[in-house]
Amino acid sequence: MCLSTAYKNKISEETAIMNNVMEIECSDNQIILIDLMGRRCSVEGSLLKASLTDGYVILKTD
Numbered sequence: 100m101c102l103s104t105a106y107k108n109k110i111s112e113e114t115a116i117m118n119n120v121m122e123i124e125c126s127d128n129q130i131i132l133i134d135l136m137g138r139r140c141s142v143e144g145s146l147l148k149a150s151l152t153d154g155y156v157i158l159k160t161d
Contacts, residue, residue: 103149105132105156107142116140120156123149130158 105116105123117140122133125146132140144160 101151101154102135103151103154103156105140105142105158107144107158107160108147110155110157116142116158123156132156 102118103120104118105120107114107116117132117134117138119135120132121135123146124131124133128143128145130142130144130146132142134140142158142160144158147157147159149156
């Protein structure tokens, strides 16, 4: 299973949004992150980059 950490705009401790992300849903300008425990986090923006092997997702936000 590949779990990832989601970040806003760049990878840093300060920009981390959610750990253990297992699912990502994109609709219009909304990104919905779902973690291993089923918790959901909605972020306005778009997908910038994802590396499932390195375990990160970067979202472009304002």
